[in-house]
Amino acid sequence: MSAATRKSLGQRWQRVRTVPGLGRDVSALVALVVVGLVAAGVILAQINLTPPWAQRFTFRVKVSMGQFHPAQPPSLRGRLPHQRRDSRAGGPSAS
Numbered sequence: 001m002s003a004a005t006r007k008s009l010g011q012r013w014q015r016v017r018t019v020p021g022l023g024r025d026v027s028a029l030v031a032l033v034v035v036g037l038v039a040a041g042v043i044l045a046q047i048n049l050t051p052p053w054a055q056r057f058t059f060r061v062k063v064s065m066g067q068f069h070p071a072q073p074p075s076l077r078g079r080l081p082h083q084r085r086d087s088r089a090g091g092p093s094a095s
Contacts, residue, residue, distance in 0.1 A: 016023050050056070
């Protein structure tokens with residue numbers, strides 16, 4: 001910092017200390033700015049904001065409509081995890 005800047009900051013600090021009520025007003029303003037920044041940070045964290053510098057991936061899938069019918073669910077091959085054959089526990093068995 002240059003000497004002029006330091007002198008200017010020193011004069012401002014002296015004025016804040018000597019003018020009645022100015023210190024209280026400046027501290028209230030600083031407190032409001034801090035509360036506003038914290039609130040903005042919490043809001044942005046809650047909405048899952050993606051910063052512009054984050055890496056994004058785009059996936060494209062080509063599906064043939066001859067093999068897929070929206071009204072019919074896709075068929076599953078093999079057993080579902082909850083249909084395991086367990087002879088010890090007497091659980092459901094897939095036939």
